[in-house]
Amino acid sequence: MADMVKMYRAIWIHPDDRPFQSIYWRASIFDPVQTYQLNTVTYGLTSSPYQALRTIRQLCIDEGDDFSDAAKILQRDVFVDDIVTGADTFEKADRLKHEIIALLKRGNFVLSKWASNDPRLISDLIDVSPSPVSMAPKDDHAIKILGLMWNPQLDCFQYKIQKPSPTLTKPDPGETEYLSPGHFLIGQTLLTPPSPSYEDLKLNTLDRWQFLKRTCESFWKRWRLEYLSTLQSRAKWTKSNxxxxxxxxxxxxxxxxxxxxxxxxxxxxxxxxxxxxxxxxxxxxxxxxxxxxxxxxxxxxxxxxxxxx
Known part of the structure; x- marks a missing residue:
């Protein structure tokens, strides 16, 4: 496994297309606006991954005759800037490694972050750390590859399962209940509208009673004006003409x-x-x-x- 160093920055855009990658910039509102053109593939654009992979494919077409095995790997086992491949024997894997490095070098691409289940395969590389670069916790030697965790020391895939937080369900651990959007809002299902609590109001008994009375009156007033007025009379259902x-x-x-x-x-x-x-x-x-x-x-x-x- 290896990673292309600053893959987008190694690909030049044709001069006729660079005006479409123009940006305006000034360090201060008092400075004049300056126009810059981005000469390489720009990170964050929708077309950038396609441009990068299309460049790798063209490199294999132009230079692949000298490195046939490496050309097949770069057209099959590459995901954006990551190369994940293998071989049946150490000798074949070592030869394939040197071919891939040589082929990419003709396109000004450099590889780093090497990892292998056989330390001998990457021992002669300069840009190799004693342990593989890991995106997992410090006590784990796994490497993240396309959503999977690969441990090069054990040469196996690993999975991690995180137990759901108990605060999203009912306190009783024996209670089996599905997880609904309501749990993220009020901590329980939305089978019925939640009843407001007035116990935390810092009011005396009389003020609390008056507050509840005003709330009820406001509710029924809105019910009468906004809902009852929309109902239609259905006299034909109650009497016959x-x-x-x-x-x-x-x-x-x-x-x-x-x-x-x-x-x-x-x-x-x-x-x-x-x-x-x-x-x-x-x-x-x-x-x-x-x-x-x-x-x-x-x-x-x-x-x-x-x-x-």
Whole structure:
């Protein structure tokens, strides 16, 4: 395993593309603004990993004929700036190491942070510390590789499991309960709205009673003004109206014209359903005769009265 030293800084951007990496800078608000161009691949851009890996691939295409095995490794076992590979024998791994170093050197890339399960393989390298660089705790010799922990001394992968904090669940260790977002907010599930506590208020008995009374009155006031007013009356669910009768004078609803301009009509025939309820009627206006649903009509007389006999 090895790491490319300042991989992005080793890759030059074509001069025609450098204006797209311009930045404005001044050390003080009193200094004039200066324009700088970044000449190498810039860390933090979305395209930077692609540019780096594409450069490595082009290096393998241009110089890979002299180092065929190393070219295959650099196109297969590289993740951004980390090289993680191996070989069946010490001799093959040592030869592969020198090929990779030589091939990358032609692209001005330098390797460091070497680690191996065989210390002899990296003993001749200058940039090697006595123990591999570790991102784990001090008492652990594992190295972090793509989310896994590899211990080069034992040549095995390791995993770490951290026990969840008991403060995120109920105090009773025997209580089995799923971990919900509510535990991070109030320490328990949000099955019911949490009740506010007024015990910590520094008030006497009378002030606390008055405070609770004002809170209740404010709650019911908002309930009445903001919620009850939005409810609709459903009279048709509690009482039944008589069917519209022949001869009833009605208005025809039309959302395209004002209410006072709705045309009038008279019911000439009714069409009751199987349950006896009249939902469709035949109307006659001064222009034509046609059927309309009762829901689109507004009776001008009570439903039990007729405009004529």
């Amino acid at each position: 008589p069917n519209i009768a022949v001869g009833t004078l009605v208005l025809l609803k039309d959302s395209n014209i004002p209410v006072l301009q709705w045309p009038t009509a008279i019911v000439e025939a009714v069409h009751p359903g199987k349950d006896g309820a009249v939902r469709v009627v035949t109307l006659r206006t001064f222009r034509a005769t046609y059927k309309r649903p009762v829901a689109s009509l507004v009776p001008l007389l009570p439903l039990n009265e007729k405009a004529y006999d």
